[in-house]
Amino acid sequence: MITRRSLIVLAVGLAMTTPALAQSWKEKYPELVLALVPAENATGTLDRYTPFVNYLSKELGVKVTMRVASDYTAVIEGQKNKQIHIGFYGPGSYARANTVSGGNVVPFVTTKNSDGSIGYYSVMYVRADSTYKSIEDLKGAKLGFVDVESTSGFKAPNFFLTEQGFPIDKHFKVAQTTGSHENAVLALAAGTVDGAVNWWNSEDDSNLTRMLHKGMVKKPDGAPMKKDDFRIAWKSPLLPGSPFAYLGDMPDDMKKVITKAFVDAPQKDKEAFAKLSDGKDLGFVEVTARDYEESVKMNLWLDAQRKKKAS
Known part of the structure; x- marks a missing residue:
């Protein structure tokens, strides 16, 4: 009771x-x-x-x-x-x-x-002063990855580009890992690679925009690079x-x-x-x-x- x-x-x-x-x-x-x-x-x-x-x-x-x-x-x-x-x-x-x-x-x-x-994208950046405007244009070019366990910097580009008919090992002359998202952008800015994959949330929120905001990306003569110095040649489906x-x-x-x-x-x-x-x-x-x-x-x-x- x-x-x-x-x-x-x-x-x-x-x-x-x-x-x-x-x-x-x-x-x-x-x-x-x-x-x-x-x-x-x-x-x-x-x-x-x-x-x-x-x-x-x-x-x-x-x-x-x-x-x-x-x-x-x-x-x-x-x-x-x-x-x-x-x-x-x-x-x-x-x-x-x-x-x-x-x-x-x-x-x-x-x-x-x-x-x-909710979600983000993998993108492939190229320099705006290059002749590359699309993934097709990058045939035989050098690609910069991030890390083999990075989704936007390795996994998604490999998976989706193969699905779209551009397998990395056949489409690019060289594909090399750079170690970090920042290193991939810096390699592209320096001309070490022709394209670099990275994460991208929106036009004003990406690893690139954060680096540019800090003045981390510079031209060979030391002048700071701007957003217009880069363009996106490829973008993945939403991750x-x-x-x-x-x-x-x-x-x-x-x-x-x-x-x-x-x-x-x-x-x-x-x-x-x-x-x-x-x-x-x-x-x-x-x-x-x-x-x-x-x-x-x-x-x-x-x-x-x-x-x-x-x-």
Whole structure:
């Protein structure tokens, strides 16, 4: 029989156990590691993300430590080995992390662009003073990639260009990795490559526009280059948004708190959130593994191609 006394006892019990539950994951995880693959140089990444990491530490009530990885594989392996709790990926590198971790790397949020869309593109830049205007024109040219685990800088161009009848190994004379998105742009500016692939959100939000804003891209005589000094010769179909992913075997209440902290960031620390994208993004939106099924298929296709070449 439920009495007033039993309800009071139940209420007191809930009041006592709820904080205990909230505290339990913090005791097991007094420090969280957030790892990032730099889309820009390490110094720029630290400057961009430090206020947001400080916000997360305050909001979650535990220390959040940021690590800027040298490449995508470092983040993938770090999460696989559970040394990294939250990783920031491109769709393709997330798919790799999810696979090698046995499904334990789980996407939970991505960003919403300034126009309200979710996702981004891979583009191939050429210099405006070149004769190249389309992918057809680049037959026999030199191409600059980013990293083999980069979606916009390697996976998507390989997948979609092959699908469109322009396989990289046959269409281009040379295809070389440059190591980072910034390096790919700098190689193009210097004339080391004829085309360079990179990420692109919109006309005023891309790796190129961020680099130009910082004055990082210069002509051989040292004069700063402008947006009009480049043009896009190829653009991929829309790719799913780059996700933040956590370890799936962490406590459910912990994962909910982490997700909420990200989603609430634009309201709770507007400046820290705005700094992540120079004020271009509108907010974080929740995602699941189902949103990246096509990315997994892309990875499987690329793996199959590598095996064919190796055999």
